[in-house]
Amino acid sequence: MPTHLDAPKAARAVQRRAAPMDPDDRRDALIDVFVRLAHREGRKPTTSEIAQEAGVAEGTIFRVFPTKEILEKEAVQAAFCPAPVRRRIAAIDPDGSLRDRLVDFTRIMQQRFTEVFGLMGALGLTEPPRRGPHQACYAAGRHLRGHADEEEDGAAHQPLLDAINELLVRDEDHLVVPGPDVVHRIRLLTFSGSHPGIADGRTLTPEEIVDTVLFGVVCRPHPHEGGRP
DSSP states (O other), X not given: OOOGGGHHHHHHHHHHHSOXXXXXXXXXXXXXXXXXXXXXXXXXXXXHHHHHHHTSOHHHHHHHOSSXXXXXXXXXXXXXXXXXXXXXXXXXXXXXXXXXXXHHHHHHHHHHHHHHHHHHHHXXXXXXXXXXXXXXHHHHTSOOTTOSSSOOOTTTTHHHHHHHHTTTGGGGGGOSSOHHHHHHHHHHXXXXXXXXXXXXXXXXXXXXXXXXXXXXXXXXXXXXXXXXX
């Protein structure tokens, strides 16, 4: 009977006997590794680093991707796919208060912007890649390779916009501007308040961003007091 000390050897034997990973799963795994390393190292990872992180031989990468450049292109498309963001926004509790819903939304967008800033810096990108409509990705709730280069039109990202606007649709009677304008202002402040360079290193929390948009920064008198708000 194998002892506890034999466990690592037994685990490696099981791995050797396991069926080979499906090519699509292998591609997705290597894409995930590429993005993770780019974020962690702050630069483009080498194929040697990717192979070591993924636990595969370096030659395996080129059996899946003809060139490193193709791997990088697919990794960028996956990282910028909006479908996972839309899925997370759609999962926000609709019964929460307006502020709670907007804080949850802002937290999601802040994480998204932070990831985008980091990846663009690591890869030397000056602008996001052309995203395409990602309609199939929205339906799946995740990035699907091969669906990012379709023609884009004005309604390409309507599913994402619909999920965002749903956060405010029942509160519009209490707003002095349309719901989409509230979201627009939050996104602008989230973008600038989450970028260390723009924010001079003093990034804003999701709560600070939402409270600035909803309540401003000026003290307001009680209803029975006079004076300007």
